[in-house]
Amino acid sequence: MLASLPVLTVFTVFSGIALLCFSCAATSVSTFATPEEATAAIVTAAEAGDKAEAVRIFDSFARSSVQRDRVYATLFDAASERYESGRSSDAARILDFVTVKYPNAIAAREALVYALFLERADGGAATDSSMKAMRSAIAAVRSSTPTPSPWIDLAETQVAIDEGDVSAARVVFAEFLDDWDGTPDSIILYVEDIDRYLQSH
Numbered sequence: 001m002l003a004s005l006p007v008l009t010v011f012t013v014f015s016g017i018a019l020l021c022f023s024c025a026a027t028s029v030s031t032f033a034t035p036e037e038a039t040a041a042i043v044t045a046a047e048a049g050d051k052a053e054a055v056r057i058f059d060s061f062a063r064s065s066v067q068r069d070r071v072y073a074t075l076f077d078a079a080s081e082r083y084e085s086g087r088s089s090d091a092a093r094i095l096d097f098v099t100v101k102y103p104n105a106i107a108a109r110e111a112l113v114y115a116l117f118l119e120r121a122d123g124g125a126a127t128d129s130s131m132k133a134m135r136s137a138i139a140a141v142r143s144s145t146p147t148p149s150p151w152i153d154l155a156e157t158q159v160a161i162d163e164g165d166v167s168a169a170r171v172v173f174a175e176f177l178d179d180w181d182g183t184p185d186s187i188i189l190y191v192e193d194i195d196r197y198l199q200s201h
Contacts, residue, residue, distance in 0.1 A: 032061065039071050043078045046097035047090050054097050062101075072102055079111060084186075088118035092133075099140065106144045110152065113137045117155040121190050126162035134159050150179040151187055157194055166201050173198060 032038035038061040045054035062068045075098050083091035095112040102108055116134045120126060138156050141148045153176035160169035173194060182188070 032057075035061070035067065035070065039074045042071060042097075043075060043094065046075065046094045047078070047082075049093050051097055051100070055101070058101055068102075072098065072105065072108075076108060076111070079115065083115050083118055086122070088115050088122055091115040092119050099137075104144075106141070106148075109137065109141045109144055110149050113141055113152055113155050117151070117158060117190075120158060120162075126159075131159055131162050150176055150181070151184075153179070154187065154191065154194070158190075161194070161197065166198065169194075170198055 032041060038057060042054050042057050042061075045051075045057060058071065062071045075094055079091040079094040079098070082088070082094065092112060092115040095108055095115050098105065098108040099112055113134065116130070116137055120130055120134065123130070134155060138152060138159070141152055153172050157169045157173040157176060160166070160172060176191075180191075
C-alpha cells in the first residue's frame with residue numbers, strides 16, 4: 001500500500017508524475033519561433049474554420065498594437081489572395097475570424113460580405129445558412145458606416161432574390177446601380193446576371 005512506502009519513495013513517485021503531467025501540458029500548446037510563424041498558424045486555423053484555435057494563438061501572441069496591426073494586414077492579404085484565386089469559402093472563413101478580433105475594421109466587414117457573395121455566386125444555389133451569414137454580414141456593415149461600398153447593395157440584392165422577395169431585390173438593385181462606378185471589374189458578370197434575372201421575373 002502507498003502508506004507503507006518510504007517517504008522518499010513516495011516523493012519520488014509523485015515528482016515523476018508531476019513532471020510527466022507538466023510535460024504533457026507543455027506539449028499540448030504550440031509555441032512559435034517567430035512572429036511570422038505564429039501569424040501563419042493563425043491564418044491556417046482561421047482558414048480551416050477552427051476559430052477557437054485561431055483565437056487561442058491570437059490572444060497569446062498578438063498582444064501589442066504593432067503585432068495586432070501586422071496580423072490584421074497578413075490576414076486581410078491572405079483572404080484577398082484566396083477570393084481572387086477563386087477560393088471564396090476559404091476567404092470568408094478567414095474574414096469571419098478577422099471581424100471577430102477586429103470589430104471596428106469596416107474594410108474587413110465589407111470584404112466578408114464580398115467573399116460571401118462570391119461564395120454564393122460560385123456555389124450556384126443558396127442555403128439557409130448562407131443566406132443567414134450574408135444577412136448578418138450585411139447588417140454588420142450597415143451598422144458600422146452610413147456609406148458602405150455600393151456592392152453591399154448588390155449582395156443584398158442577391159439575398160433578397162434567394163429569399164424570394166423580388167420586389168425588394170429590384171429596389172436595392174436600383175440603389176446599387178445609382179451608386180456603382182463600375183468597379184471592381186470582377187463583379188460585372190454578376191451584375192449582368194442579376195440584371196437579367198430581375199428583368200425576366
